[in-house]
Amino acid sequence: xxxxIKLVAIIAIASVFSCGGNEKKEESTYGKKTPVITENKGPxxxxxxxxxxxVGPVTSLTLxxxxxxxxxxxxxxxYNKMCLACHKIDKKFIGPxxxxxxxxxxxxxVMNMILNPEQMVKEDPLAKDLLMEFxxxxxxxxxxxxxxxxxxxxxxxxx
Amino acid sequence: MxxxxxxxxxxxxxxxxxxxxxxxxxxxxxxGALASNIAxxxxxAPGEHDSHYAFLSGGYSGNLTVYGLPSGRMFKEIPVFxxxxxxxxxxxxxxxxxxxxxxxxxxxxxxxxxxxSQTNGELDGRWIFINGNNTPxxxxxxxxxxxTEEIIEIPNSAGNHxxxxxxxxxxxxxxxxxxxxxxxxxxxxxxxxxxxxKGALTFISVDPEHGHMDIKFQVLMPGFNYDLSHPGxxxxxxWFFFTTYxxxxxxxxxxxxxxxxxxxxIATINWKKxxxxxxxxGGTMMPAKYTxxxxxxxxxxxxxxxxxxxxxxxxxxxxxxxxxxxxxKSPHGCDVDPSGEYIVGNGKLSANLTVHSFTKMxxxxxxxxxxxxxxxxxxxxxxxxxxxxxxxxxxxxxHTEFDGEGNAYTTFFISSEVVKWxxxxxxxxxxxxxxxxxxxxxxxxxxxxxxxxxxxFAMNKITKDRYLPVGPEMEHSAQLxxxxxxxxxxxxxxxxxxxxxxAAAIPAEIIKENSLKFYKLADNKHPxxxxxxxxxxxxxxxxxxxxxxxxxxxxxxxxxxxxVKVGDKVFFHITNLEQDFDVxxxxxxxxxxxxxxxxxxxxxxxxxxxxxxxxVWPFYCTDFCSALHQEMQGYIRVSPADSDIELSWSxxxx
Numbered sequence: 159x160x161x162x163i164k165l166v167a168i169i170a171i172a173s174v175f176s177c178g179g180n181e182k183k184e185e186s187t188y189g190k191k192t193p194v195i196t197e198n199k200g201p202x203x204x205x206x207x208x209x210x211x212x213v214g215p216v217t218s219l220t221l222x223x224x225x226x227x228x229x230x231x232x233x234x235x236x237y238n239k240m241c242l243a244c245h246k247i248d249k250k251f252i253g254p255x256x257x258x259x260x261x262x263x264x265x266x267x268v269m270n271m272i273l274n275p276e277q278m279v280k281e282d283p284l285a286k287d288l289l290m291e292f293x294x295x296x297x298x299x300x301x302x303x304x305x306x307x308x309x310x311x312x313x314x315x316x317x
Numbered sequence: 318m319x320x321x322x323x324x325x326x327x328x329x330x331x332x333x334x335x336x337x338x339x340x341x342x343x344x345x346x347x348x349g350a351l352a353s354n355i356a357x358x359x360x361x362a363p364g365e366h367d368s369h370y371a372f373l374s375g376g377y378s379g380n381l382t383v384y385g386l387p388s389g390r391m392f393k394e395i396p397v398f399x400x401x402x403x404x405x406x407x408x409x410x411x412x413x414x415x416x417x418x419x420x421x422x423x424x425x426x427x428x429x430x431x432x433x434s435q436t437n438g439e440l441d442g443r444w445i446f447i448n449g450n451n452t453p454x455x456x457x458x459x460x461x462x463x464x465t466e467e468i469i470e471i472p473n474s475a476g477n478h479x480x481x482x483x484x485x486x487x488x489x490x491x492x493x494x495x496x497x498x499x500x501x502x503x504x505x506x507x508x509x510x511x512x513x514x515k516g517a518l519t520f521i522s523v524d525p526e527h528g529h530m531d532i533k534f535q536v537l538m539p540g541f542n543y544d545l546s547h548p549g550x551x552x553x554x555x556w557f558f559f560t561t562y563x564x565x566x567x568x569x570x571x572x573x574x575x576x577x578x579x580x581x582x583i584a585t586i587n588w589k590k591x592x593x594x595x596x597x598x599g600g601t602m603m604p605a606k607y608t609x610x611x612x613x614x615x616x617x618x619x620x621x622x623x624x625x626x627x628x629x630x631x632x633x634x635x636x637x638x639x640x641x642x643x644x645x646k647s648p649h650g651c652d653v654d655p656s657g658e659y660i661v662g663n664g665k666l667s668a669n670l671t672v673h674s675f676t677k678m679x680x681x682x683x684x685x686x687x688x689x690x691x692x693x694x695x696x697x698x699x700x701x702x703x704x705x706x707x708x709x710x711x712x713x714x715x716h717t718e719f720d721g722e723g724n725a726y727t728t729f730f731i732s733s734e735v736v737k738w739x740x741x742x743x744x745x746x747x748x749x750x751x752x753x754x755x756x757x758x759x760x761x762x763x764x765x766x767x768x769x770x771x772x773x774f775a776m777n778k779i780t781k782d783r784y785l786p787v788g789p790e791m792e793h794s795a796q797l798x799x800x801x802x803x804x805x806x807x808x809x810x811x812x813x814x815x816x817x818x819x820a821a822a823i824p825a826e827i828i829k830e831n832s833l834k835f836y837k838l839a840d841n842k843h844p845x846x847x848x849x850x851x852x853x854x855x856x857x858x859x860x861x862x863x864x865x866x867x868x869x870x871x872x873x874x875x876x877x878x879x880x881v882k883v884g885d886k887v888f889f890h891i892t893n894l895e896q897d898f899d900v901x902x903x904x905x906x907x908x909x910x911x912x913x914x915x916x917x918x919x920x921x922x923x924x925x926x927x928x929x930x931x932x933v934w935p936f937y938c939t940d941f942c943s944a945l946h947q948e949m950q951g952y953i954r955v956s957p958a959d960s961d962i963e964l965s966w967s968x969x970x971x
Contacts, residue, residue, distance in 0.1 A: 239838065239849045243869045243894050251969065252872065294944035298870055300896040301835075 202287035203254045206262045213281045214270030215304065221265055225315050233306075233313030240300040241310070247317060252295050254288065257317040265311055272307040275299050358799060359387040359809045366829070369761050369772065369822050372431045372445055373795075375399075376816025379426040381447055381458060386761075386772050386822060387797060389811030397456045397465045398426030398449045400912075406465075408912035410888065410923035411843075414621035418452050418470050419606040427451045430481055430545075430819040433460075434528070438485035438550045438655075438766030442828040444528050445821060446481040446490045453477035455492050455521060457528050462833045466612045469530045472605035472627050473500045473517040473537070479546040479651075483523075485554050485766065489588065490530065492519040493559050497540035497566075500629075501603070510568035512692075514540035517629075518559060520588055529611065534595050534628045536586060536639065539692045540566050542575070543584070545650050545716075550766050551657035553675040555589035558660050562647035564691070575647065576666060580699065582641040582691075583651060583662050583673065590638040591630055599635070600628040615842040617921050633693045640682060641691055643699040644671050650716035650757075654725065654740055655766050659704055663714040663727065670714050670727060672743070674704035705743045710736045715756060716819075718763030720770045720800055726763075728755040728775060735775055735798070737805060749805045751796055753779040760800070761822035769824055773800045776817045783810055793817065834898040836919030843921035845890035850874045855966045862887045862964070868902045868916065869894040870943040872968065873936070876951030880964035883957055885928045889936075892921040902949070903939025913939050928955040 199205060211217060237245075237256075244252035259268055263284075271278050271285060275297035278285040289296070302310070361367055367385030375382055379399030383392045400407030400416070407416050407424055416424055426449035434444045444466075445458045453471035458464065471477055471492045479493030497514040499505055505513070516538040521530045541561040549556035564581045567574035594600070605627040612619045632639040644662035648671070652661045660673040681701040688698045713731030720726070724746065727736050733754050737747040755777050761769040775798070780791045793816055797809040838848045847853045847865040853874045856863045862885050867874045873891075881887055893902050895918035905913035906926045916922045938949035956962050 238851065240894075240896065243850050243867060243872075243874065296870055296943050298895055298897060298900070 202284055202291050203250070204262075205284065205287075207267075207284060208262075208264055210282070210284065211264055211266035212270035212274075212285065213277050214274030216266045216269040216273065219265045219269065221315070226312055227316075229309045229312040230316045231313075233309035233311065234316075236302065236306045237310050237313055240302060240306075244295070244298070253292055253297060256314045259314050268311055268314065269304075269307050271297065272300075272302055272310060273304065355806070355808055359389065359797065361385070361388040361390075366825060368825055369769075370825055370828060371759065371761075371774070371820055371822040372433070373776070373813055373817035373820040374428045374431050374447060375814055376429070376793075376818055377427050378815030379428050379449070380815070381428065381431055381445070382814045382817070383463065384811075384813075385825075386774070387808060389795070389797060389809050391814070393463060394814065395458055395463055395465065397447060397458065398423075398428055398454065398468070400424040402912040404915035405912045405922060405924065408924070409914055410925060411616075411618040411921075414619040415465060415468055415610045415612065417608050417610055417621035418454065419472070419608055419623070420452060423452050426454065428456075428815075428818075429478065431821045432481055432483045432490070432764070432819075433821045433823055434487040434523075435483055435485050435765055436487070438554070440762050440765055440767070440821075440823050440827065441487075442823055442831070444487075446483060448477050448480035448492060450477050450480075450495075453480075453492065453494070455481045455490055455530065457490075457523075457530060459528070460828050461831050462614070464612070466614075467528070467530055468608075468610045469521060469532070470607035470609070471517075471519050471521075471532070472607040473498070473515070473535060473629070474519060479518075479543045479559050482546050482548055482557075482764075484548045484557070484588070485550045487523050487525070487528075489520045489533065490523055491546055491548070491557055492521060493543035493546050494518070495542050495544060497542065500537055501605070507568050510540060511566040512540070514566070516541055516543050518543060518546075518557075518584075518586065520591075530609075532607075532624075532627055534591060534600055534630050536591065536630050536632060538584065538632065538639075539694070541582070541584075544648070547651050547653045547660075547764060549657050549675065550653055550655065553653065553657035553660075555587060556675075557586045557588050558651050558653060559584045559586070560644070560648040560651040560662060562649075580643040580645050581647055582696070583644045583648065583660060584694075585640050585642060585660075585678070587638045591635050594630070594635045594638075595628060600630045602626045603629045613842075614836075615840060617836070617841070617843050637682070639694050640678070641694055641696045642673055642678065642702050643688070643696065644673070645669070649714075652717040652719075652725075652764065654719050655721055655768060657766075659740055661717045661725065661727070663716060665713055665715060665730070667714070668709050670707035670710055670717075670738075672704045672706065672740075673702045677704065678702045705741075707736075707738050707743045707745065710738060710745050711748065716758060718758055718760040718773065719768050720760055720763070720773075721768035722770065726758060726760065726773055726800070726805075728758045730754055730756065730778070733777075735773070735805065737800075747804045749798065749807060751775045751777055752783055752794060752810070753777055753781060757817075757819045759820040759822050761824060763822075771799070771801050772822070773798045773805070774820070774822075776813060776820065778816070780812075784812060835896060835900075836917060838892075838894065838896060838919045841892065841919060841921060843890070843892070845888075845923065846892050846921045847890070848892055848894070850894075850968075853966075853968075855880075855964050857964055860885050864889045864891075864966075866891045867894050868892070868904070868938065868949075870900070870902075871938070871945040871949040873904075873938075873949065873951045874968040875966035876968050877954075878952070878964075878966045879954040879956075880962045881928050881953055881955050882960055882962075883928055883931060883955060885955075887926045887928055887953070888923055889926065890921060890923045891916055893918050895919070900942065901940050902942055904936065905939045906936045906953075907934050915940060928953075931955055931957055 369386035396406035453474035476495035478495035563575035646667035648662035650663035711729030
């Protein structure tokens with residue numbers, strides 16, 4: 159009874175050595191997950207979720223009670239240069255309008271959407287639904303620094 | 318008995334398991350184990366990176382191609398001397414000045430010898446230079462952007478072949494003329510060539526910070542053909558060596574008449590001595606017309622300037638700066654070993670390979686042991702400067718590179734092989750066939766003080782049956798060899814683009830981290846940029862209409878333009894607002910007589926389009942950019958010439 163076990167062990171060990179061994183880089187998710195059909199919860203842009211922080215570098219952020227006007231002014235400048243091509247202030251355009259965004263999303267979620275859009279539209283349920291709602295128009299990663307993204311968020315508070 | 322049975326079973330199981338996943342490398346004709354072993358040496362798994370970059374000249378394509386080693390995969394074609402419809406180089410208004418010459422706009426050339434910039438004799442990976450052979454020019458390509466940043470024309474030169482080789486701190490890039498010509502050009506009888514034509518050897522200074530090129534001086538040599546060159550390095554730094562042929566100074570039937578002399582020369586120039594002479598005001602400023610074309614990365618725009626004079630030096634003005642080393646039979650390649658001691662003259666019609674000694678050359682000069690002179694230039698004695706000969710190593714030697722381990726590798730065109738031989742003992746160590754008729758070969762860093770060994774590739778002139786047949790015209794073939802052992806091992810065959818003459822290769826880690834991902838919008842200083850949509854507009858200036866347009870996934874702003882009239886010339890100045898790696902957009906306009914554009918993130922490029930017919934004409938993005946790429950389009954309305962419709966433009970307005 160012991161012999162077959164030994165043999166199986168040898169084959170198993172040899173097999174481990176003989177195949178693969180290369181370090182894996184970014185994994186494709188193609189074909190690995192069965193798409194889950196989500197129930198209709200209304201347009202993602204109108205949904206309110208004040209708990210999800212999204213996926214990305216910003217995990218915790220507390221806003222001061224008072225708006226930092228200097229920071230907001232800088233944020234407006236960044237926004238006009240980097241974001242305005244797709245996001246009008248107060249109407250739906252290529253993407254959703256930022257006015258009132260903090261009534262629907264956490265500050266962390268907003269910053270992660272700016273800083274990490276590729277992963278957000280793949281992994282965050284709200285961002286995924288937003289991508290579909292906006293006809294598959296991808297949120298461009300404009301490579302803002304975290305500081306600039308924070309300033310844009312402050313600008314959103316003034317809208 | 319039981320035990321033997323058990324062990325045998327275990328061994329069989331082991332063997333089966335270890336070999337079970339390795340079938341892909343086997344190919345017909347080779348034994349399985351050997352073939353798969355070689356396949357592994359060139360296999361770069363999907364998503365993995367090659368270990369080396371190789372930059373191959375594009376020959377008659379006029380461009381430079383970028384390959385990976387060991388895979389032999391081509392990553393990019395960098396347009397240099399030729400218009401390139403793929404991205405609009407040479408068609409866009411910003412890039413057209415790069416192809417200006419004193420002969421006017423020249424949209425092609427024949428590019429030959431790329432060479433990577435060096436610091437202390439080692440490849441530093443900042444720039445790569447390449448020569449335009451036909452309309453003599455030298456280009457500098459930045460290895461951050463992988464774009465042609467500068468082209469300088471070489472006056473008094475014709476057939477810019479012994480170029481573009483770089484001194485060990487990139488002090489100079491050197492351009493030698495192959496054809497001697499009247500200097501200055503004038504109307505004269507061709508038969509009066511001998512004694513009257515000149516060969517200009519041009520030393521172009523390279524600004525250490527920006528790489529900007531400027532002709533420091535030209536040495537006007539006797540009317541020989543200057544074939545190839547290389548700088549001294551290490552102990553011979555400060556000298557430059559040029560092979561010559563047609564020292565007979567024949568002007569017709571060179572095939573016969575330029576092969577009469579038993580020995581031609583390697584011309585050597587003490588450029589430090591001439592530099593000092595020039596810095597003290599030596600030489601003569603001579604009227605000349607040549608262009609200097611320079612890309613400004615901030616404006617994304619090239620400016621072409623016409624230069625009016627060049628400093629020329631007659632060798633007799635600087636005694637002790639120029640000598641001639643007799644070298645058998647029309648030497649082609651002129652290659653200097655990593656120590657700087659040995660100068661290899663690849664006498665293409667000679668049975669032996671001639672190697673000169675730098676130390677012996679200095680000694681002969683010091684003792685003034687001259688065999689005579691040519692037009693006042695001292696000729697040294699062959700025996701006095703000879704270090705040794707590699708005796709009958711093959712037929713038709715052309716070029717030599719070095720591995721840094723004391724070995725040299727020489728190509729033989731006629732016998733179609735690479736021969737490995739030892740410096741100092743001159744013994745042949747190994748030979749391997751090439752397929753077929755090899756020209757140059759390259760070892761990463763193989764013409765510097767620090768070769769990186771490991772790989773060598775041979776670039777062949779004839780392809781014949783190496784690949785699936787594709788009609789009479791074929792790409793050339795190259796072969797990659799592993800040179801880490803005593804014997805060379807053929808690893809891979811790969812097709813190359815145009816006719817790659819020389820190539821330069823470098824370990825990937827020296828340049829890959831510096832590779833630019835995108836242009837920063839904040840740094841864009843293009844005079845007609847629109848770096849956000851509020852800057853978009855359409856402006857009329859007589860018959861010229863300037864459209865300041867932006868593009869981002871996936872729309873143009875503006876995308877509706879009216880008020881253009883027949884006879885107008887419309888300039889689309891388009892800025893890509895993306896600020897992410899690898900998100901270019903294209904721009905194509907129906908009926909454009911030039912090309913479409915490919916615009917990198919943060920970049921501004923301009924396409925000129927003539928409004929010829931009344932109608933409403935579409936434009937669109939040519940580079941699939943997002944799921945809404947097919948929606949990335951717009952219209953321009955062209956009205957009759959006498960129409961009074963005002964210019965207007967819009968995007969997404971109700």
